[in-house]
Amino acid sequence: MVDKIECAKGIQAQFQLNYRQSAKTHFELDIDIDIPGQGITAIFGGSGSGKTSLLRCIAGLEQNATGSLMVNDELWQDTSVFVATHKRSLGYVFQEASLFEHLTAMGNLRYAIKRSAQTTNPELLTQVVSVMGIESILSQFPQQLSGGEKQRVAIARALLSQPKLLLMDEPLASLDTPRKLEILPYLERLRSSFNIPILYVSHAVDEIVRLADHLVIMEQGKVLAQGGITELFSRADLPLGVSNEVGAIVECKVVERDTQWHLMRVAFDGGELWLPNVANKDSNSQRIRVLASDVSLTLTSHTDSSILNVLSGQIAEIINDQDPAMSLVRLKVGKSYLLARLTQKSLQNLALTLGKSVWIQIKSAAIVR
Incomplete structure (x- = not known):
């Protein structure tokens, strides 16, 4: 077992972003968050609340966004600095696994190792493969894998790039309930195995309850509340579920x-x-x-x-x-x-x-x- 990847100083992000495609289509993002530099922070809110836009700003994919971003004392963006996406030490897991179809699962992992800015300790590969439980599928191609298996490989690939921040945009949204229940235990292992901060976007309360340590609640492009998950879920004034889900x-x-x-x-x-x-x-x-x-x-x-x-x-x-x-x-x-x-x-x-x-x-x- 290799040492945990340590990052514990915190993430400070301030962003403003305006979308105006037509007179009827207008969205404004205006956020200010300060979250822990380790563990899983869930970004929670309904459709159109700005969750994915926030992740895209953090990844540097929204060049029209203004503001600042500090990741564990590293400045990635402010009025005079803009670190390009490919130079930001981050991993990004989307709703779809987006694996290279012509490569096996191991081939996809080796691609991440090759692209990593840091030398990869062989023990890290062993650890990541074990944590994500993909030992038996490394020789298979993506078309031979289930949806849950593909996502586990995609997460392993992101970890092997040795990011200082891992972004996960509703990684279970495309899975049916059995596959979702299959992958959740592996996501839980991330929290105890890798101390890198993880931002996990979801509108599913059950996922957040099971995975998150910290919570950011968004509504109409703004932060409604942020804090520890037990603290926010015990508040009576926040929309954490509806009726019988509260x-x-x-x-x-x-x-x-x-x-x-x-x-x-x-x-x-x-x-x-x-x-x-x-x-x-x-x-x-x-x-x-x-x-x-x-x-x-x-x-x-x-x-x-x-x-x-x-x-x-x-x-x-x-x-x-x-x-x-x-x-x-x-x-x-x-x-x-x-x-x-x-x-x-x-x-x-x-x-x-x-x-x-x-x-x-x-x-x-x-x-x-």
Whole structure:
């Protein structure tokens, strides 16, 4: 195993860009972000929010964009400097793998090694191939590979160029659900194996929850919010999903695995939760997502219920939902926060107000990982 590729100083980007193709077609990008120099930062937003435009600016593909870009203390762009795309130390993975059809998978990897500005340690090739799980397909041509296999080769090729920044523009968008589930574990390995910063564009909440450490939320060409993923997902005022998809993220530690009932008990600063056991039994950490629609509140603790998870908390915020019949309640549990989606009628019946102590009920079967 070779040493991890280290880059931890941060990325500062400010860009302004105007598209005006006609009187009816106008888009303006105006962003200012400061994100970590390692881990996966998800760029999240709906179609037309400016996610891909931001990546293109960072890659130097939008020469009409004004602003500045600093990548781990290296200046790539400002009013007097513009480093050309081919001179920016970055890898770019698109929705389509775009492999060279006349080369095998290994041939595509060797092309990246040849193009790299740095000498490639043979151990890096071994590490990248292992992390992406492509040992058995190296002799095959792209037309012999599945969509998921092609993307894994494309990511490996980008890593072997030894970039200081990896850009990924909805790399799973063209895959069906089985192929998407196949490739997600390999993307998770990137975070622990390579400390280069990764900007991951997506509008799929499930991908972001599973992969990202940091989050930038975009809307109509502007940054709506940026910060740690658990912090932003626990806010009640951000459009992180719609209706039943809204939920908070909690980082937990596994404290018990019950083989009789096939459950595991996890702990976080707000208490403990039971949930179905998972296949990765060697992992002592779990990132879980608790959907607001799966949380109910009571004023007293109940033991005569099928619900295993009951936590004590306080109401921190109440805001109106998009549905006029509903409200979104932010709950402080220890140092963490959860969300509950309740009817306005339930709010009134329980006389729920800011600061009120409540009991929080969560079904084990409803917890998402």
